[in-house]
Amino acid sequence: MRADALLYPAPEGLYCPEGGFYVDPVRPVERALVTHGHSDHARPGHVNVLATRQTLDIMRLRYGDGFCASEQAVGFNDELLVNGVKVSFHPAGHVLGSAQIAIEKNGTRIVVSGDYKRRSDPTCAAYEPVACDVFITEATFGLPVFHHPDPLDETGKLLASLRQFPERTHLVGAYALGKAQRVIRLLRDAGYGEPIYIHGAMEKLCDYYVGQGIDLGALLPATIESSDRSAFKGAVVIGPSSAFADRWARRFNEPLPAFASGWMMVRQRAKQLGVELPLVISDHCDWPELTETIRELHPAEVWVTHGREEALVRWCQLQGIKAKPLHLVGYEDEAD
Incomplete structure (x- = not known):
């Protein structure tokens, strides 16, 4: 299956038409898969929300019991089918409960990183690399000048x-x-x-x-x-x-x-x-960590979102990796 038919940008956010869901939508939708609890990714008003238990709890703390009509908690590395699309959540290392979301159909797997970091952090589960055909990465600090200290x-x-x-x-x-x-x-x-x-x-x-x-x-x-x-x-x-x-x-x-x-x-x-x-304490990857993660995963394609997109796209292309910016809007670096 073509990756850009499985998942693509829409005004509400990344949309999977086969599964009938959005990832981190910026406006209320029928079914939302949420990577983590920061307000630029986790918004109230969706009908159905699928996320880790900790992310759902955090959304309730921030927005109240009525943040959605129904919720479903998923554990790390558990697989489930959403309208025939295989979905799984994997640790992102960003904040407590944060997850990457793997979306798979007919042999094509896309991993949406959400926000992630590679540094050690005892307050949340550590990032785990997930093999994929397409890696959708954030680029908050996606410029070579950003080398974060210890x-x-x-x-x-x-x-x-x-x-x-x-x-x-x-x-x-x-x-x-x-x-x-x-x-x-x-x-x-x-x-x-x-x-x-x-x-x-x-x-x-x-x-x-x-x-x-x-x-x-x-x-x-x-x-x-x-x-x-x-x-x-x-x-x-x-x-x-x-x-x-x-x-x-x-x-x-x-x-x-x-x-x-x-x-x-x-x-x-x-x-x-x-x-x-x-x-200088960041909950995002710096430039070396972004590029090292892409090298480690070695996906066929990289899609870059919410950050300094063009520099990372160009770096991928120089490495022989097909890449493009997604130009998503509505994500404001709440946890930089």
């Missing part, structure tokens, strides 16, 4: 700053799903044993991670009940980047703004956000 080294920068500025509250910006929990775990694995304070927007998700067996250590709410700015002196406070621009952030003692993101490699981006301590 996350442990970046965590060391935060710990060094805490020692250098013990009087300042270190405010670490991190996305509520995945990045916040990973930063907390990196700190714990580096030996930081003090309580870590978290913004209210992160409490439910952190509680869920802990309930799934992810040890995050002592977490306390980052609430200031009085005008005593010294209450968080020398503490680590983690919150969404959006909270750093409002009055909440200004309550803390001499706040030192940090931000954990792959985009912190771009100095101008850090400067625009007012970040004093950029931490």
